[in-house]
Amino acid sequence: MRTVHYHSREHYRDKVFPGPFYSRQKALNVNREWSRWYDYLSVPAYSCSTTEYFAGRNACAVFDLTPMTKHRIGGPDALPFLNRLVTRDVARIKPGRVGYAVWCNDEGQVIDDGTIFHLREGDYRLCSQEHQIDWLMINALGFDVTIVEDTHDVAGLAVQGPTSCAVLKRMGLAGVENITPFGIDFFDFEGTELTVSRTGYTGDLGYELWIDPGHAEILWDRVFEAGELHNIRPMGSDALEMLRIEAGFILAAEDFMPAMQTVRPSHTRSPFELGLGWLVDFNKPLFNGRKALLTEKENGSRYALVKLDIEDNKPANHSYVFDMKEKNIGWVTSAMWSPSAKKNIALATVEAPHGKVGEEMQVEIYYQRELKWSRIMARAKVVKDAFWDPPRRRQTPPADY
Amino acid sequence: MIRGSRSIQIIGAGHNGLVCAAYLARAGHQVTVFEASSQVGGAAITREFAPGFKVSAAAHLVYMLDPGIEKELDLASHGLEYARTGLQTISLSEAGDHVRFNGDDVDGVSEGDREAMREYRRKMQHFAGIIGGLHNRVPARLGTTDRPDLLELARLAFNIRRLGKNDMREFLRIAGINIYDVLQELFENDALKGALGLDGTLGTMLGTRSNNSVFCALHRYSNGGRYQLPKGGMGTVSNALANAARAFGAEIHTARPVNRILMDFDRATGVELQSGEQIEADLVVSGADPKTTFLKLLGAQNLEAGFAHKISNIRTRGNVAKLHLALGSVPDFTGLDPALSAERLVIAPSLQYVEQAFNHAKYGEHSRRPVMEISIPTLDDPGLAPAGKHVLSANVQWAPRELKGGWSAAHEAFTESVMNTLERFAPGICSQVMHRELLTPQDIESEFRIEGGHWHHAELALDQSMMMRPVPGTAQYKTPVDGLWICGAGCHPGGGVMGSAGRNAARAIIERSGT
Amino acid sequence: MKKHDAIVIGAGHNGITNAAFLAKAGLDVLLVEKNDYIGGATVSRNLHEDWIYSNCSYVCSLLRPEIYRTLDLAKYGLQVVPYGGTVTISQNGDYLGSYIDHDVSRREMARHSHRDADADVRYWRDIMRQCRFIRQFLLRTAPDPASFKPRDLLELLHIGRKFWGLGENVIYDTMRFYTMSISDFLDEYFENPLIKAAHAGSGIIGSALGVMSPGTAYVLLHHAMGDVDGTVGSWGFARGGMGAISKAMHDCYIDHGGQTLAGSGVDQIVVKNGKVTGVALENGDEHHADIVVSNMTLPRTFLECMDPADLRPEFLDKCRNFKIRGSSGKLNIALDGVPKFTALRDNQELMYTDMHLIDSIERLERAYDDWKDGTxxxxxxxxMLIPTLTDPTMAPPGKHFMSVFVQYVPPKVKGKDWTDADRDAFGQTVMNQIEAYAPGFKDLVVHAEVRTPRELENEVGLTEGNIFQGELTMDQLLFNRPIPGYAQYRGPVKGLWMCGSSNHPGGGVMAAPGANAAREILMSLRKPSNVPEGWLDD
Structure with a gap:
């Protein structure tokens, strides 16, 4: 394998690089198709995205999340730094816990969302979709913190689905079943430390495994050896996309525009407008966007991000949303037929004051049958809960399947 | 709470802090001023620099002090007195072909230049009126639909329209460009152009060929542009302001440096002094420069990050050094009538000279042949020095705050090049010197606690002016932190011992701080 | 003699565009050109054996796509091939490449500064905001803020609305952007000197300002606001050299019945009883029309080609004070092969791009100090660019044409006119500079054309060699361009119009001044305008 380094002067010779699990992925990727996720090769589907999706809902699916942007944040002011950065109260994320968070600019517009891992007292990992080092360094002014982007130094593997706990137990990770949702534990693994968090992007039982890249291949091997009896499969990004929409999770640059790259200022969104008001804690005296968000809370938001349950079965990708009087009130940002919920589902942005739970709308769907295009106006209803939210997601210890 | 009964703390007894204190006290508030130094005045003080020799240690001429403030606070009755007003400007020439001017009246140039001067002065005064008309206004916010903001902008548009078609066009043409091009269009005499060009660059990180220098000149002329010498030095102005403030009931504590601004939840609630004493107040007003206020006294960690980033981006590169000479006798400037030595003497013999002096500053070097603005106050105000002795005070530039290699290594060499420059215009002056002091921007920074040692607290540039001064979001004197206001030269309309920032801040606090 | 509806002086791209729109609207148009070739500064010249040089302008991005489409330039043979990326080569043997691929570019910047690589996203967001704002006004006539005419007031209101619509924060960003120096502006984003230098170059190209002069951030915008096929900020080669653009425009013009007279310059614009009546050529011929459109620079039009008695003295003063100082030179070089830049090693991909030799703000600014000093x-x-790596039509196979744009070059040397010896010495300075980065370069040189502001003025008519027909500073932009009160293409004499880059929105091969002037002329004739005004949400 080529050993060109991302930071070497010769990096341009390859536009994209094999990740730490590459040799294993390559053997299993019978489609021989690769996509790019920043600097890394990523697999859209190893053989069949439907099969991979169902592995995630029925057994165990494994996804390489190494390319996710990761930062290590430490130093005496790590907590106050993070607390000024994100809208939620980070003090409530205790050591050994993970918290979902969103961060805004001064105008209260979302820059990105991600997860904060409180690994050990005062030692944090921040995972995000977009690169954040510029904003983090801007935020560092006045704080005694160390911030290092360590994306390339940590390999990440998501092990998701109803048999995922059984797989990890069989691997010999003693006590892994005791990790509660959003919990973290550490294990000795082949002479190094394996970090396991009960987190994921599937809305189901699942874990994420973090290890130094030198141990990535052996980790993969151990996971798959243990998984053999538990119907394990590798999963590509296409299947993951289906899982996250069912779970009602939003995706940057898909369901909202990150403020740092939005040219048209009005095209950004606040946490309230993304349905993330629960992450905004005004009991904190200060965080980026606090003043603007207080004003928004008083005066109302411009948009709402809603989950739609749509009639009919044709996916509503890129559809316009209308109210019952045919007035255009928004558009769909993510959509699919949900194989698990057996519903036609979508995430959509609608203008205020629309978007209340139970509100009826119409979605204009274009669909094609044997190259002939048709258009229907399908009725849709705003729903409150995720389209897929099984009890096993929260059960500790989880069952074996 | 009843209007006019709040407890208000003011950080810094610089002239803007004192003006703000006076107006707030006049409105009935309980005002307490904390000053780090042992005397009031900030950068407008008189102090001894050699035994028996006193000098205005930073600012040395009054030319922008708002006449309204002088009158409203009745500074004359509080001790403000001028040793002389209406100083002429002499542009010195090594050969002795000096150019003297005062208003439209020019001496030592061609008839064509005389006429050009009349037209230039008329135009510049007219345009400076537009700038000056904004001094006593709280800047409007843009992009809002708030009535007061829109009215304020309509007023500005009306004032520009009122210039008449030709002058309006000319104003819109030159307001943003460089003074070199404007002067080259009009004049031929080098010394005249040099001195007028200097007006566009004094106190800034601009050369005469840098765009924005016309704006700086207009700013300088915006309160009439008459040079005045306060009797007893600049400290007299500050003392008068302090007396006025006290007369309205303000308390002024000197030698009590503020350590930090206290916060309770999301609100400023008072100050902690260096002594450790914590004192609460309803409002805190900072006369310190914006970087000191927000990044040191408050701390970036107490601000939203975007705002803190903007504050950290404010350009505060000071570039003027201050020379103080104790002289045994009056220096003899080649070819200059001794009677004229008391005027405002400038060393800026040509635009090219000024520009070359500036070139060094761009690269973190000091000028090899600096430009200077000189005053010998003892000729009109003998009390500043022992009998028969004199004081020379000069602004010298460019001396960039961030000097390659640092100031401690270069201080002596720079002083030498300043003295050599003086010697060329006043042969023998070096031998008249009994004592000398040169304050670099670094010295000014530490003595007067001004970040960057910058006259205006923040570079006076179009992108840091009006509703963008010091940064958008706090240009109306109110800061993003509830209970904290700013009133220093870093705010609109800038420094220059004008007092307008202090008065505007007081007005904004009285009108907008709510009840 | 026959009377035309309109005479257009100067067959540069704006003159031809103007003439083409007028001809397309049914006017009888005569285009006169002093050179025996058309194109002005948008030209392909065969000056040595089988080499074709784009010997003035050399890349294409600003050409308004609305004009491209309306004049159907593709039909007349124009092809613009985008090229990707740039490279900035440092003296220390390293370089900063920028690639079409976003991730490769990010990694390349990260090689120099991790933080800057991410800050680049914020930087381009802010630049694109400014591009979006300015692009809407390129194909519109600027209003006169001193006028009370309904049309001006409405246009002012239109601009005011757009401006207000940016929202409070972006309004301040915009005001700051227009008044800042590119150096200060970059300091708000980047920390690495090479990255700053790579971004700063665009702030001074063609400009008589240094990177530390306030106002240079706008100049950068002027180079970033163009697009190729909707990709804002990207640049392309005109296949066959820049002359392919003027040729296609000219073919369109001829196709719509236009006539062109090349080879004799205008001696004088003839005015009788306060109205223009036509032009007198240097060869003695006179041609008549009630409308005369000058594509020449402002000083050339009014100070050289008109009788001062026909103009008011104050207007002439303003023409004399018009700032049009040249600041750049150009070497057009025929090469025997592709030069090897030591720093690039074998990175071939970057040879196809726009190559810059610079590595710090200080070096850029010091280059400007020399200009101020008159050298x-x-x-x-x-x-530098080597278009022949992309375009197979401009040099024999294996041979190359290299376009070398140089800054700064003064309009006069220490106050004196350029001499041939000065020109050659300047040429050597540039050759040596390139040789220092690419040893062996000089041995590859087969032929070189060295152009100083003198050559640009004498051959192409660009006064003082200013490539934008007038500096792009606040006093000469929008309603101030070229002269306050005359920013709507209408000259000071009845029937006289101006369509060159001296007018809004200025230079670069944009063709907008020519098109805007045509719209104004047609409106004055009460004819329907055939000139496009820009696309929605572009």
Whole structure:
């Protein structure tokens, strides 16, 4: 394998690089198709995205999340730094816990969302979709913190689905079943430390495994050896996309525009407008966007991000949303037929004051049958809960399947 | 709470802090001023620099002090007195072909230049009126639909329209460009152009060929542009302001440096002094420069990050050094009538000279042949020095705050090049010197606690002016932190011992701080 | 003699565009050109054996796509091939590449500064905001803020609305952007000197300002606001050289019945009883029309080609004070092969791009100090391209044409006119500079054409060699361009119009001044306008 380094002067010779699990992925990727996720090769589907999706809902699916942007944040002011950065109260994320968070600019517009891992007292990992080092360094002014982007130094593997706990137990990770949702534990693994968090992007039982890249291949091997009896499969990004929409999770640059790259200022969104008001804690005296968000809370938001349950079965990708009087009130940002919920589902942005739970709308769907295009106006209803939210997601210890 | 009964703390007894204190006290508030130094005045003080020799240690001429403030606070009755007003400007020439001017009246140039001067002065005064008309206004916010903001902008548009078609066009043409091009269009005499060009660059990180220098000149002329010498030095102005403030009931504590601004939840609630004493107040007003206020006294960690980033981006590169000479006798400037030595003497013999002096500053070097603005106050105000002795005070530039290699290594060499420059215009002056002091921007920074040692607290540039001064979001004197206001030269309309920032801040606090 | 509806002076791209729109609207148009070739500064010249040089302008991005489409330039043979990326080569043997691929570019910047690589996203967001704002006004006539005419007031209101619509924060960003120096502006984003230098070059190209002069951030915008096929900020080669653009425009013009007279310059614009009546050529011929449109620079039009008695003295003063100082030179070089830049090693991909020799803000600014001092930069900033790596039509196979744009070069040397010896010495300075980065370069040189502001003025008519027909500073932009009160293409004499880059929105091969002037002329004739005004949400 080529050993060109991302930071070497010769990096341009390859536009994209094999990740730490590459040799294993390559053997299993019978489609021989690769996509790019920043600097890394990523697999859209190893053989069949439907099969991979169902592995995630029925057994165990494994996804390489190494390319996710990761930062290590430490130093005496790590907590106050993070607390000024994100809208939620980070003090409530205790050591050994993970918290979902969103961060805004001064105008209260979302820059990105991600997860904060409180690994050990005062030692944090921040995972995000977009690169954040510029904003983090801007935020560092006045704080005694160390911030290092360590994306390339940590390999990440998501092990998701109803048999995922059984797989990890069989691997010999003693006590892994005791990790509660959003919990973290550490294990000795082949002479190094394996970090396991009960987190994921599937809305189901699942874990994420973090290890130094030198141990990535052996980790993969151990996971798959243990998984053999538990119907394990590798999963590509296409299947993951289906899982996250069912779970009602939003995706940057898909369901909202990150403020740092939005040219048209009005095209950004606040946490309230993304349905993330629960992450905004005004009991904190200060965080980026606090003043603007207080004003928004008083005066109302411009948009709402809603989950739609749509009639009919044709996916509503890129559809316009209308109210019952045919007035255009928004558009769909993510959509699919949900194989698990057996519903036609979508995430959509609608203008205020629309978007209340139970509100009826119409979605204009274009669909094609044997190259002939048709258009229907399908009725849709705003729903409150995720389209897929099984009890096993929260059960500790989880069952074996 | 009843209007006019709040407890208000003011950080810094610089002239803007004192003006703000006076107006707030006049409105009935309980005002307490904390000053780090042992005397009031900030950068407008008189102090001894050699035994028996006193000098205005930073600012040395009054030319922008708002006449309204002088009158409203009745500074004359509080001790403000001028040793002389209406100083002429002499542009010195090594050969002795000096150019003297005062208003439209020019001496030592061609008839064509005389006429050009009349037209230039008329135009510049007219345009400076537009700038000056904004001094006593709280800047409007843009992009809002708030009535007061829109009215304020309509007023500005009306004032520009009122210039008449030709002058309006000319104003819109030159307001943003460089003074070199404007002067080259009009004049031929080098010394005249040099001195007028200097007006566009004094106190800034601009050369005469840098765009924005016309704006700086207009700013300088915006309160009439008459040079005045306060009797007893600049400290007299500050003392008068302090007396006025006290007369309205303000308390002024000197030698009590503020350590930090206290916060309770999301609100400023008072100050902690260096002594450790914590004192609460309803409002805190900072006369310190914006970087000191927000990044040191408050701390970036107490601000939203975007705002803190903007504050950290404010350009505060000071570039003027201050020379103080104790002289045994009056220096003899080649070819200059001794009677004229008391005027405002400038060393800026040509635009090219000024520009070359500036070139060094761009690269973190000091000028090899600096430009200077000189005053010998003892000729009109003998009390500043022992009998028969004199004081020379000069602004010298460019001396960039961030000097390659640092100031401690270069201080002596720079002083030498300043003295050599003086010697060329006043042969023998070096031998008249009994004592000398040169304050670099670094010295000014530490003595007067001004970040960057910058006259205006923040570079006076179009992108840091009006509703963008010091940064958008706090240009109306109110800061993003509830209970904290700013009133220093870093705010609109800038420094220059004008007092307008202090008065505007007081007005904004009285009108907008709510009840 | 026959009377035309309109005479257009100067067959540069704006003159031809103007003439083409007028001809397309049914006017009988005569286009006169002093050179025996058309194109002005948008030209392909065969000056040595089988080489074709784009010997003035050399890349294409600003050409308004609305004009491209309306004049159907593709039909008349124009092809613009985008090229990707740039490279900025440092003296220390390293370089900063920028690639079409976003991730590769990010990694390349990260190689120099991790933080800057991410800050680049914020930087381009802010630049694109400014591009979006300015692009809407390129194909519109600027209003006169001193006028009370309904049309001006409405246009002012239109601009005011757009401005207000940016929202409070972006309004401040915009005001700051227009008044800042590119150097200060970049300091708000980047920390690495090479990255800053790579971004700063665009702030001074064609400009008589240094990177530390306030106002240069706008100049950068002027180079970033163009697009190729909707990709804002990207640049392309006109296949066959820049002359392919003027040729296609001219073919369109001829196709719509236009006539062109090349080979004799205008001696004088003839005015009788306060109205223009036509032009007198240097060869003695006179041609008549009630409308005369000048594509020449402002000083050339009014100070050289008109009788001062026909103009008011104050207007002439303003023409004399018009700032049009040249600041750049150009070497057009025929090469025997592709030069090897030591720093690039074997990175071939970057040879296809826009190559810059610079590595710090300080070097850029010092280059400007030389210009202020009246000489060409001893350590010049160089912007080079080898179009023949992309375009197979401009040199024999294996041979290459290299376009070398150089800054700074003064209009006069220490106050004196350029001499041939000065020109050759300048040429050597540039050759040596390139040789220092690419040893062996000089041995590859088969032929070189060295152009100083003198050559640009004498051959192409660009006064003082200013490539934008007038500096792009606040006093000469929008309603101030070229002269306050005359920013709507209408000259000071009845029937006289101006369509060159001296007018809004200025220089670069944009063709907008020519098109805007045509719209104004047609409106004055009460004819329907055939000139496009820009696309929605572009």
């Amino acid at each position: 060409w930069s001893r350590d010049p900033y160089i912007d």
